[in-house]
Amino acid sequence: MTIALGKFTKDENDLFDIMDDWLRRDRFVFVGWSGLLLFPCAYFALGGWFTGTTFVTSWYTHGLASSYLEGCNFLTAAVSTPANSLAHSLLLLWGPEAQGDFTRWCQLGGLWTFVALHGAFGLIGFMLRQFELARSVQLRPYNAIAFSAPIAVFVSVFLIYPLGQSGWFFAPSFGVAAIFRFILFFQGFHNWTLNPFHMMGV
16 A cells, blocks of 8 residues: 555656756746747747738738838738638638738738737737746736636637628737727727626726
């Protein structure tokens, strides 16, 4: 019985232990297992947003100038949604719409789906990071649980709402003026400020 309850010891570390040490202990900046999701997704989401606001036009999807290259400023630049004709296509770079042509992919609004999907998983990765940090210092993960609220908002507004419309076109574009335009649009079409649940939330 003593043997059965005794602590199991291993003479040498297996691959999982080596990876665990490398990710969680052997570094100045904490990466963790959550970092395998967080860092690549956050990097791609932010990189896509900076690329889109700097270089990519919305002329083909919205008939608008939306980049610094076209004379926009921080308030008016945006990564715009795909055209309504593309419905809910994931707009993969190698998909049937762009067929591997990066320029065409940007013109079609592929950067929006790229930023939206990587952004969602990046936020989830950040919440998992908070869980992992709380566990490593033996704290209750209230911060991680609280961060589930902005994730719910992001997923609801950018992904769930447009799934109920005819396409990604009706989601908010990623930009300052674009978000305000979406708020006005949402009020005009849905009268959300008159909703009692929204009133209670406010």
